[in-house]
Amino acid sequence: MILPGILASGISGHLFSSNYVSLQTVTVGSGGASSVIFSSIPQTYTHLQIRALTLGTVAGNAGKIHFNSDTTDSHYWNHYVYGSGSSASSAAYNQPYLPEFMGSGATTSPGASIIDILDYTNTNKNKTIREIGGYDANGSGYITLSSVLWLNTSAITTIEIDLSSFQQYSQFALYGVK
Amino acid sequence: MASAATYTPIATQTLASNASSVSFTSIPQTYTDLVLVANVLGYYSVATYIGVGIQVGNGAIDTGTNYSSTMLSGDGSSAASSRATNAVSAGFWATALAADNGTRNTVVTHFLNYSNTTTYKTWLTRFNAQQTTNSTNIVGTTVNLWRNTAAINQISFGDFNGTNFYSGSTFTLYGIASA
Numbered sequence: 001m002i003l004p005g006i007l008a009s010g011i012s013g014h015l016f017s018s019n020y021v022s023l024q025t026v027t028v029g030s031g032g033a034s035s036v037i038f039s040s041i042p043q044t045y046t047h048l049q050i051r052a053l054t055l056g057t058v059a060g061n062a063g064k065i066h067f068n069s070d071t072t073d074s075h076y077w078n079h080y081v082y083g084s085g086s087s088a089s090s091a092a093y094n095q096p097y098l099p100e101f102m103g104s105g106a107t108t109s110p111g112a113s114i115i116d117i118l119d120y121t122n123t124n125k126n127k128t129i130r131e132i133g134g135y136d137a138n139g140s141g142y143i144t145l146s147s148v149l150w151l152n153t154s155a156i157t158t159i160e161i162d163l164s165s166f167q168q169y170s171q172f173a174l175y176g177v178k
Numbered sequence: 179m180a181s182a183a184t185y186t187p188i189a190t191q192t193l194a195s196n197a198s199s200v201s202f203t204s205i206p207q208t209y210t211d212l213v214l215v216a217n218v219l220g221y222y223s224v225a226t227y228i229g230v231g232i233q234v235g236n237g238a239i240d241t242g243t244n245y246s247s248t249m250l251s252g253d254g255s256s257a258a259s260s261r262a263t264n265a266v267s268a269g270f271w272a273t274a275l276a277a278d279n280g281t282r283n284t285v286v287t288h289f290l291n292y293s294n295t296t297t298y299k300t301w302l303t304r305f306n307a308q309q310t311t312n313s314t315n316i317v318g319t320t321v322n323l324w325r326n327t328a329a330i331n332q333i334s335f336g337d338f339n340g341t342n343f344y345s346g347s348t349f350t351l352y353g354i355a356s357a
Binding site: 081 | 261290357
């Protein structure tokens with residue numbers, strides 16, 4: 001069965017190329033950056049996906065994801081399950097933590113994150129976001145399945161991911177899924 | 179704002195006979211990410227899942243101890259996490275049976291920024307190893323590191339229990355290009 005529009009980080013299904021469209025990409029330059037912003041997001045897709053190579057100053061840090069310039073932490077919930085290499089655990093915060101467990105050095109522990117923003121144009125329900133992400137540093141690292149709830153029914157037009165410092169070579173690519 | 183359709187099939191392999199590994203070579207360097215979707219069943223006479231390893235390389239598959247992984251998994255009763263360091267492949271689990279009953283389970287691996295020559299390479303895998311004749315199932319995800327800054331132009335997906343994947347197992351490689 002072919003399922004047009006199934007999320008690319010799902011574990012089954014196929015995508016039609018025309019249903020998965022690259023929208024914007026941000027690559028952090030030599031000076032680093034404290035945030036990554038996608039603005040004027042088209043409202044013509046069903047879902048969005050962010051695929052990221054994450055390089056922070058400290059491996060394991062989490063970023064914060066904000067929608068439509070809403071930076072009030074209490075408007076967001078974050079739940080995640082994660083593995084540390086020795087045990088599995090879960091936690092929740094009244095914060096918009098995403099991506100979780102970002103990587104750090106380009107030649108020690110670059111991290112990876114795939115974030116799905118579901119039904120982002122719908123104005124009748126709060127928004128749900130999910131992530132698979134983590135980093136490995138040959139002896140340390142974390143892997144996580146995470147979610148964020150944004151308690152707002154507005155269509156998402158702007159996404160901002162904040163961290164004290166994204167390092168050079170970090171890259172965030174935004175895609176639309178029909 | 180630039181936008182372009184992407185998520186392009188690069189190559190598909192369907193095993194006509196049992197095989198211990200599948201390789202993709204001469205991978206184009208024109209995409210940002212790669213996604214490998216495998217629908218597989220392995221042979222194992224004494225267990226219901228096998229160790230699978232991904233190896234990569236540039237010009238040749240790297241068989242050295244340059245891989246590591248962090249895994250999160252659940253078997254239906256508990257969750258666990260494990261780690262491999264200085265390994266010869268990036269490992270996870272796939273379904274195995276002593277006889278082919280038609281079961282195939284899916285493994286999806288996302289290679290991020292595979293063609294850059296500045297960073298070590300990281301990829302994420304989601305796997306589920308479950309089948310119909312036994313209650314032993316496992317589902318999980320891994321993050322893997324290849325300690326090499328070379329661009330990836332070869333990928334090998336191998337059965338590291340020394341056995342084979344059954345015929346009919348499929349492997350498709352996709353390319354995703356960012357704007």
